[in-house]
Structure formats: C-alpha cells, structure tokens
Amino acid sequence: MSETSTIRVLINQAPHDLSLGATLADAVRQAGISAPFAAAVNLQFVPRTQYAQHTLSHNDQIELISPITGG
Numbered sequence: 001m002s003e004t005s006t007i008r009v010l011i012n013q014a015p016h017d018l019s020l021g022a023t024l025a026d027a028v029r030q031a032g033i034s035a036p037f038a039a040a041v042n043l044q045f046v047p048r049t050q051y052a053q054h055t056l057s058h059n060d061q062i063e064l065i066s067p068i069t070g071g
Contacts (some may be wrong), residue, residue, distance in 0.1 A: 007020055
C-alpha cells in the first residue's frame with residue numbers, strides 16, 4: 001500500500017493505519033472493542049447510528065470509552 005492509500009489515526013492513543021475513506025465503524029472493528037461503549041472523534045461524541053457514515057481523516061483522534069460500573 002502506498003502512503004496515499006492509508007491514513008493514520010489514534011485509537012485510544014495508539015496509532016492505527018486504516019484505508020483512505022475509512023469510517024468510524026472500520027476503526028471500531030479494527031480496535032476489537034465490544035459493546036457497550038461510546039465513541040468520540042476529536043473530542044466530539046458520535047452517535048452509534050452515525051459510525052458507518054462518519055469518514056475519518058489523517059491524524060483523527062478516536063476515543064472508545066467503556067462504562068465503568070461499581071460503587
């Protein structure tokens with residue numbers, strides 16, 4: 001793959017290479033996280049219904065956050 005066909009993003013502060021045109025749904029699959037979780041791209045919450053439509057850009061910062069339970 002050439003440099004122009006991939007983008008580098010950070011998922012929970014770890015670098016990942018994705019195909020150009022990748023969506024947040026692609027990043028979630030690559031991260032291997034399972035529900036429940038919330039997602040934010042560049043500190044902006046993205047609703048689960050928008051993951052497949054939210055196209056990522058080079059250097060986007062993705063946070064996948066699982067709820068913490070307990071007392």
